[in-house]
Amino acid sequence: MRRRRQPREELNNKERWLISYADFITLLFAFFVVMYSVSSVNEGKYKVLSETLTGVFNAPQRSFQPIEVGDQPQRLVNAPSDDVIPPPVTEAPRNPEMDAQARTEALRAMADQLAMEFDELINQGVITLETSERWLELNLPNSMLFNSGDAEPHYDAFAVIGKIAGVLQGQDNAVKIEGFTDNQPINTQRFPSNWELSSARAAAVVRMLTMEGIEPERLAAVGYGQYQPVARNDTEEGRRRNRRVVLLVSRDASIRGAMR
Template sequence: MRRRRQPQDDLHNKERWLISYADFITLLFAFFVVMYSISSINEGKYKVLSETLNGVFNAPQRSLEPIAVGQNPGQSAPEATDTITTPPAVTEPATAEEQRARSAELQTMANELSQEFDQLIRQGVVSVETSDAWIELNLPNSLLFGSGDAEPHYDAFELVEKIATVLKGRDNAVKVEGFTDNEPIQTARFPSNWELSSARAAAVVRMLVREGVEPERLAAVGYGQYQPVARNDTDKGRRENRRVVLLISRDANVRGAVR
């Protein structure tokens, strides 16, 4: 009698366990790879931590030697130093001759500023006023900032660069003053004209420092709308009141340079 041929599907069904077994082995291999990777990373972290701690505890001592208690009678104990910084010594007032020399140097600076801004001065846009103790450089806000803003125009950097060219290499104190008109402003950044005028003065100070003027020579002050030079009921007057003024002192002490 002829043996009945086993169907092909039965053979496939009997060998399906090999597929499951291969999948299991693959997953098991992947599991061990992940576990090995994690253990390697932790080992590296522990190694870094160990080296750091060793470096800290084995580093050479940097503190001063402690003072021994009970010094010998013949030796005087070192005096304890005060941690409060001693204020700088008050400088002697400049003599009349020194003041005349600094006033002459101040006039030289005024002449240089007038030369740098010659065209704008002739147009009546910028003004330079001088005395024995001060130079007052008056710049309208329109040359430096947009309306209600304290971000400098692109062209403002060229103007400040000209000012810095005159200021660099000298020690004169400089006070930058910001002014506005009486138009109210109330934004998240500038709740009032106080903040706006102060921010504009500070922006000019930052630009001067960027151009190489020493920051210890500089101060920024905002007056808001309360120091007008013209009436605020006309467009022309409000335009004149919106300004930034640089006061260049004959003296070097910025805190003492109060007009």
């Protein structure tokens, strides 16, 4: 008896489970890739984002009610009238009883504390610390705080800034943060040149210091770009030395006076 041949369509239907199985394997692979990317969070960026969101949600309400046509604007209860004298602008706390010699000795004491905090890194030549009668200069390489071409601090930067803030707390000395780069050009949407990159890095350090409790009235951020090198830019070692953030702690309390 002649055997009946199975239709071609029935044979194809038996192989369709392979398509569903392949789709399942692809989705499973994509799931594990997403899970891995979520677990590899940049903790430094997460901490900055967390602090920023906390400040935003704790900020006072800034919305206003629109005034209907023909109505008179309501006067705020606590709004100052024309006869009320506005309060004076306050500066960072200062100790007027300290003379110049006492402030110089206090500055040297702060230098000794920083030297103890970063003793190993100073001995290795990674960090440099210099002092004079009017200034304390702490030189940090950019690699200790930021990734290449970026102004967002990585996770290890918070421990470094935390040690510095521990020395600065309880004092009134003005602090100027200076950002420097090498001469390698940068042209991104966020940083059109090294001016913006160095300024953003200095401002990021200021932001971290305020997060650690340092009064913002004491702080200033300055970016010099590539134009204040301490070494030649034609060698990798020279460019590495030029990529730096410098903290200048003044003997005095006035930040504007310290910058002149």
